[in-house]
Structure formats: C-alpha cells, structure tokens
Amino acid sequence: MLEISSGIRHFPGYLDRPAQETMIETIRQIVSAAPLFTPVMPGTGKPMSVRMSNCGELGWVTDKERGYRYQPVHPLTGEAWPPIPDALMQIWNEVSGYHLPPQACLINFYADDAKMGLHQDKDEQDLRAPVVSISLGNTCLFRVGGTTRTDRTQSLKLASGDVIVLGGDGRLCFHGVDRIYPATSTLLKSGGRINLTLRRVTP
Known part of the structure; x- marks a missing residue:
C-alpha cells in the first residue's frame, strides 16, 4: 500500500489476474441486466466520453434536466439496479476502514480515447465514508490534486487490478483520468478500461 x-x-x-477475470465476468452479467448508457452534463447536455452503469441499491446518474444525483432505478429501463456482488463487498470491507457497507457501485467504461476531467465526488450525503476505486483493463494516467481546483496535482499510472481509496482528508480531492494507454492489458478483448467506484451515499 x-x-x-x-x-x-x-x-x-x-x-491478481484470475480475480480480475472473475470480476469482469461478474460485471458483464450486471451490464446485461443494467445496460451501459452515455451520461450527459447538466445544463449543456454535452455527452461524457465514458459509458456507465451501476449496481447497488442506488446508482449515480446525470442528465441535462436534473443533473447529478443518485436514484434507485436505471434511467433507461426503469428497473432497479442489480445488487453489489460479494466480491466487491469484500474489497470494501478489506480496504475502506468504514463500518457501513457501500450502497452504490458506479461502473465506468473508458474506450481507449476516453478521459475524465478533474472533479470531486460530492453528491453523497455521507462524506465520512471513503470512495473505493478499482481499475480493470488498460492502464490509465490518474491525476489527483487538493480540495480546490487550482491546487497542485500529481499523476500516477493505475494498472489493471489496482485499487485506490479516497478517504479522510483526501475524500474531496479533485481527481480525474487524463488518458488511457492502449494495449497495456489483455483483460478486455476489445481494449479500454473499466473503473468501479464503491460509495456510501447516506449516513
């Protein structure tokens, strides 16, 4: 660590690689029930470069009219999100150091040309709980700063199987993904990267 x-x-x-392969199969099952969708920015309606889904009692969504929020159903199907699998619950229990379980797991799929601008995860009511992030597939360049957008940033590469925990003083740090490095992993047959972020939403 x-x-x-x-x-x-x-x-x-x-x-490790077998655990990653098992996790990918689990995520495929989730996405077959809760299909990936393209989120859009509030106000402008500009589509993000990632596609996403969720599992858990709540899922993070965004649209032009209502903006960023958590809701219990998929925005396109109207169906409840699939439950968070035991393997993800186990990771949370091992690394989060938090006494309550996660309520949401955001599934982001990055194509090899996708990125994510600097942002804070602050739509949750319970900001004492950390965010636990799991990387699968191609390596990305992850950038993290301080609690204001103008703070100095540092960058590190996150490879398939890596886990990052944002908690304590770092819970509201700005962070983002500057780029994906194609062909750095063979986990996903068509390339790209999957990022899973476990969050506790309510106190």
Whole structure:
C-alpha cells in the first residue's frame, strides 16, 4: 500500500489476474441486466466520453434536466439496479476502514480515447465514508490534486487490478483520468478500461 497524500491510498496489483477475470465476468452479467448508457452534463447536455452503469441499491446518474444525483432505478429501463456482488463487498470491507457497507457501485467504461476531467465526488450525503476505486483493463494516467481546483496535482499510472481509496482528508480531492494507454492489458478483448467506484451515499 502506498500513501499518495493524506487519506489517499494506492494498492497496486490488489487483484491478481484470475480475480480480475472473475470480476469482469461478474460485471458483464450486471451490464446485461443494467445496460451501459452515455451520461450527459447538466445544463449543456454535452455527452461524457465514458459509458456507465451501476449496481447497488442506488446508482449515480446525470442528465441535462436534473443533473447529478443518485436514484434507485436505471434511467433507461426503469428497473432497479442489480445488487453489489460479494466480491466487491469484500474489497470494501478489506480496504475502506468504514463500518457501513457501500450502497452504490458506479461502473465506468473508458474506450481507449476516453478521459475524465478533474472533479470531486460530492453528491453523497455521507462524506465520512471513503470512495473505493478499482481499475480493470488498460492502464490509465490518474491525476489527483487538493480540495480546490487550482491546487497542485500529481499523476500516477493505475494498472489493471489496482485499487485506490479516497478517504479522510483526501475524500474531496479533485481527481480525474487524463488518458488511457492502449494495449497495456489483455483483460478486455476489445481494449479500454473499466473503473468501479464503491460509495456510501447516506449516513
């Protein structure tokens, strides 16, 4: 485990290859029930470069009219999200250090040309709980700063199987994905990267 900054911990290679392959099969089952969709920015309606889905009692969504929020059903199918699988619950229990379970797992699929601008995860009511992030597939360049957008940032590469925990003083740090490195993993047959973020939403 590496302490990136106060409250931000990096667990390189936390999942070995067999565990990654099992997790991918689990995610495929979730996405077959709760299909990936393209989120759009509030106000402008500009589509993001990632596609997403969720599992858990709540799912994070965004649209032009109502903006960022958590809701119990898929925005396109109207069906409840699939439950968070035991393997993800186990990771949360091992690394989060938090006494309550996650209520949401956001599934982001990055094509090899996708990125994610600097942002804070602050739509949750319970900001004492950390965010636990799991990387699968191609390596990405992850950037993290401070609690204001103008704070100095640092970058690190996240490989398939890596886990990052944003908690404590680092819970509201700005972070993002600057780029994906194609052909750095053979986990996903068509390339790209999947990022899973476990969150506790309510106190």
